[in-house]
Amino acid sequence: MSLRVLRPGVLATVQDLGRSGLAHLGIVPGGAMDPVSHRIANALVGNRTDAATLEIALSGPELMLGCDALLALHGARFTAEIDGVAFPQSRPVLVPKGARLRVGRAACGCFGHLAVAGGVHVESVLGSRSTHLAGSFGGWRGKALARDVELPLAADAEALARTRFARLAAGRRALAVGRCETVRWRAPAVTLPQHDESVIRAVEGLHAALFDDATRERFYGDSWRIAADSNRMGFRLQGPQIELARPTEILSQPTCLGTVQVPPAGQPIVLMVDHQTTGGYPRIAEVIAADVPRLAQSTPRATLRFAPVTLTEADAAREALCTRIDRLVDRILWEFGDEDD
Amino acid sequence: MVKVAPLGDSAVLLALAGRLDCDANALAQSVALDIRARELPWVTDVVPALVTVAVHFAARTAHEAAERRAMLEGLLLESLDRVAGTQTTPRRRTVEIPVCYEPPFAQDLLEIAAYTGLTPPEVVAVHVASPHRVLMIGFAPGQPYLGGLDARLAMPRRGSPRHRVAAGSVAIANAQSSIYPFATPGGWNVIGRTPLALFDPLREPPSLLDAGDAVSFRPISAADFERIAHKQRLR
Numbered sequence: 001m002s003l004r005v006l007r008p009g010v011l012a013t014v015q016d017l018g019r020s021g022l023a024h025l026g027i028v029p030g031g032a033m034d035p036v037s038h039r040i041a042n043a044l045v046g047n048r049t050d051a052a053t054l055e056i057a058l059s060g061p062e063l064m065l066g067c068d069a070l071l072a073l074h075g076a077r078f079t080a081e082i083d084g085v086a087f088p089q090s091r092p093v094l095v096p097k098g099a100r101l102r103v104g105r106a107a108c109g110c111f112g113h114l115a116v117a118g119g120v121h122v123e124s125v126l127g128s129r130s131t132h133l134a135g136s137f138g139g140w141r142g143k144a145l146a147r148d149v150e151l152p153l154a155a156d157a158e159a160l161a162r163t164r165f166a167r168l169a170a171g172r173r174a175l176a177v178g179r180c181e182t183v184r185w186r187a188p189a190v191t192l193p194q195h196d197e198s199v200i201r202a203v204e205g206l207h208a209a210l211f212d213d214a215t216r217e218r219f220y221g222d223s224w225r226i227a228a229d230s231n232r233m234g235f236r237l238q239g240p241q242i243e244l245a246r247p248t249e250i251l252s253q254p255t256c257l258g259t260v261q262v263p264p265a266g267q268p269i270v271l272m273v274d275h276q277t278t279g280g281y282p283r284i285a286e287v288i289a290a291d292v293p294r295l296a297q298s299t300p301r302a303t304l305r306f307a308p309v310t311l312t313e314a315d316a317a318r319e320a321l322c323t324r325i326d327r328l329v330d331r332i333l334w335e336f337g338d339e340d341d
Numbered sequence: 342m343v344k345v346a347p348l349g350d351s352a353v354l355l356a357l358a359g360r361l362d363c364d365a366n367a368l369a370q371s372v373a374l375d376i377r378a379r380e381l382p383w384v385t386d387v388v389p390a391l392v393t394v395a396v397h398f399a400a401r402t403a404h405e406a407a408e409r410r411a412m413l414e415g416l417l418l419e420s421l422d423r424v425a426g427t428q429t430t431p432r433r434r435t436v437e438i439p440v441c442y443e444p445p446f447a448q449d450l451l452e453i454a455a456y457t458g459l460t461p462p463e464v465v466a467v468h469v470a471s472p473h474r475v476l477m478i479g480f481a482p483g484q485p486y487l488g489g490l491d492a493r494l495a496m497p498r499r500g501s502p503r504h505r506v507a508a509g510s511v512a513i514a515n516a517q518s519s520i521y522p523f524a525t526p527g528g529w530n531v532i533g534r535t536p537l538a539l540f541d542p543l544r545e546p547p548s549l550l551d552a553g554d555a556v557s558f559r560p561i562s563a564a565d566f567e568r569i570a571h572k573q574r575l576r
Contacts, residue, residue, distance in 0.1 A: 023386040023397070024373065025548040026482045026522075026540075125542050134523065135482040137542035203350055251361060252479060252486070254388040254395035256349045278390050278479030286349030311410075314350035315403035322401045 001153040002066040003054075003116070005145050009061035009103065011232075014120050014139035014151070015113070016052045019128035023254070023277045030138075030273050031130045033057075033111040033232060033296040036191050036325055037075030041115035043332040044072035044092045044187055046164040051119030052129035052139075054151070056112040057232075058299075060103025061145055067097050069153065070117035070161035074187060076109030076297060085178040090186040094165040096179050109192045109297040117161050118154025133232065133274060167336045187332060190324065191293040197223060198304040200291045203314050205260060205283035206253070212245040219284055220306050224268075228300045232274040235295065241266040244282055252280040258287030258295075260306075272296065290317035343421065345414045348395055350406065353413040355421065358392040361516075363488065365392040366476050370553045371424035376416060383409060389552050390477045391486070435555040438520070438535050440511050441566040442468075446534035449499070453513070453530055456496050465560060467491045468532055473518060473556040481525065483540030483548040487518040487556055502528035509535045511558070533558075536570035 005012075015038065018031025032038035032055055039049045054061075060078055073080065073089045080087040080103045087093065087101060089112075095101070106112065122129050122140055131139025140149060154160065165174075165181065174181040208216065218240045227236035242262050255261070259271040261281035270287055271279075273296075285306060287295055298304055309317070348354040355372060358365035373389035376396055383405075386397040396413050400406035442450065442465040454461045472489040479486060490513060498514045503526060506512070510521045512529030521527060522539035539549050550556065561569070 020385040020397075022547075023388045024478060024552065025546065026478045026480060026484050027547070029386070126547060132482070132542075134525075135540065135542065136523070203347075206346075206348060206354065249360075251391045251393075252477070253390045253393045254348070254352075254354070254479075256352055256395075256397070258349055276480045277388060278477065288350050311347055311350055312403070312407075315400070315406040318350065318406065319401065319403045 001155060001157040002150040003153060004064040004066055005061055005147060005149040005151065006064055006100070007062040008145045008147055008149075009056060010059045011057040012061045012145040013055050013131040013133065014052050014122050015055040015130045016128055017050050018130050018273065019126050022126060026277050027126065027132070027135065028273070028275055028277050029257075030132055031128065032113060033273055034075050034113065034191050034293045036293045036321070037111070038113045039325060039329060040187050040190070040332070041072045041074040041113040043329040044074060044090070045070045045115045045117040046160070046333070046336050047115060047117065047119055049329070051115065052122060053116075054114040054120055054145075056103055056114060058110060059105045060112065062100060062102045065095050065097055065099045065101070066150070067153070067158045068161050069095050069157055070164055071095050071101070072115045073103070073112055074115070075112040075191070076106040077189070077192065078106050078112055079104035082180055083178050088177055088182045088186070090189070091182045092165065092168055093177070094161060094181040099179060106299065109189075110299045111296055116153055116157060117164050118157040121152040121154045164336060170337060183335070185335075187328065190328070191297045193294070193298060193302065196303070198294060198298050198302070199307050200295050200304050201288045201307050201309045201314065201317065202258075202260065202285035203288060203309060203311055205285040207250065207282040208284055210244050210248055210282055211242070211284055215242055215245070216284070218242065219268075220308050223303045223305050225303050226298055226300050230300055232272055234269045234271050234275060235298075237268045237270065239267070242268055242284065248282065250280050250282050252278045255279045256286060258289065258292050259283050260285040260287065270295065288314040288317055290314065290321045343418075345417050347410055351400070352395050352397040353410055353417065355394045355417040356392065357421075361391050361476075361488070366488070367553070368421065368425060369394050372417065372420045373552070375420040375424055379416070390479060433553055433555055434551075435557055436550060437557050437559055438537060439561040439565065439569060440533040440535045440558045441561050441563055442533040443563050446510070446563075446566070447532055449530040450532060453494065453496060453532060457493055459493065464494065464532070467493055468513070468518070469558050469560055471518075473558065475550050475552050475554045475556060476517070477552050478548060478550060481522055483522040483550065485520055485539070485550045485556070488516065490516050490518050492516070496530055498528040499530060502526050506531060507534060509537065509539070511535060534566070536566050536573060538573060
């Protein structure tokens, strides 16, 4: 049971929700860039939230199914085809053995997650199936997908695909798309940008006081462009010059997902899932946990603004997002009906 | 100047000093061990750095987040009180690391000698004799920041970083030494190379070194380097 890679795309990696508890050894949790879409994609094929998915950045791979499988692609919206017809995204799709899925460019958003019933079945390393690119471990041999790779699926992927799709389609008419079958509903996008300019909320950074008022006003007032050389480690921002009020020596300290650090060149970097575990640059702000997945979906050259919020507001935003995802996942799983039916 | 404060919305940071200080560094490691030993299920990571400790936590509801943040602020100060009060220093390992200080591994040895006014053999002898200790593991998996470098070897980073520093390279900058676990770009002055794997995801624990370890470098020949490197590959 496998997916054969005919063309690897820009950067396709196996990811789950990451490995925590090892940051003191320099190992960042990592995992899906957009964990919200990862969870929803898994729910769409009836998987548990921690099953590994294939994360597709910017422009996707071409894959050939080695067996019948139940697939769902959620997150960024791609131009995608299966055997030459449009591939229905954000829905569970029953795909026959031998079908070719061609994922093109992302038309909206940046990272998509392709879930397969039973999960992508690479070995778990240090408690996770996520690919740690810098450390060359986890995922598919620690690397991004390459041509001719056979990506292993669960041994019962085919049986799961049939039984789960049968439950989805029970008593309803399935929708035929070429040789594939899908449902007549789709999961909503939760993390895709809804306006030309995203507003990303942030709380005060550890060294905010080392920047003068005018600089902080520029940071929150002006718009920022995401540089093309951004990646899973960090998003580089282009915009007004941000400098410390006076040069200050800063000792290396633990960093977080969402830390906004300002190197001497004056252009901030937001640390993303594969960030280094410690860093010695001053930090002006910290993107709130609720907005990191939305930031991850902001494409290179997109613009964004930062909005300052309090910790109380950040906590409320996280609760709102968690509640929304839980309801959505429950609603999707409800479609599968009772296992005993 | 002990300070405890939120770090973003998902962590709390304890700062023990404003600058690098050996006692504060040892305290940071002890506090981290003490917090980790409590095994709180919602604590996701406890990270000691040079003179700070970050505790990362998971939360869903606003109430949970506020409660856990407040609890951690209290726990960090309580831990600090407890470990600062105990006179016994934690048991410390000494890890011996073989290093070849010869060409082609010791890429910057001549520059280091020229900068410090020592001969290359003196540079090596001073580096070997320095009482190295792991101040923190950070940046990349298994990468140690080692304090204790003899002041005679204090030297700034290279003007322009190398695009690629080989895995295992032992390098110095300012008052510290480090070892690159992976081939990465780097700006430190390379003094030698170890054939040991600093990081191996299939080993338990995956990192060769941990914060607080004493490190003793043992000079080896290029032939020894190849022999040990070969044995490592077979494992």
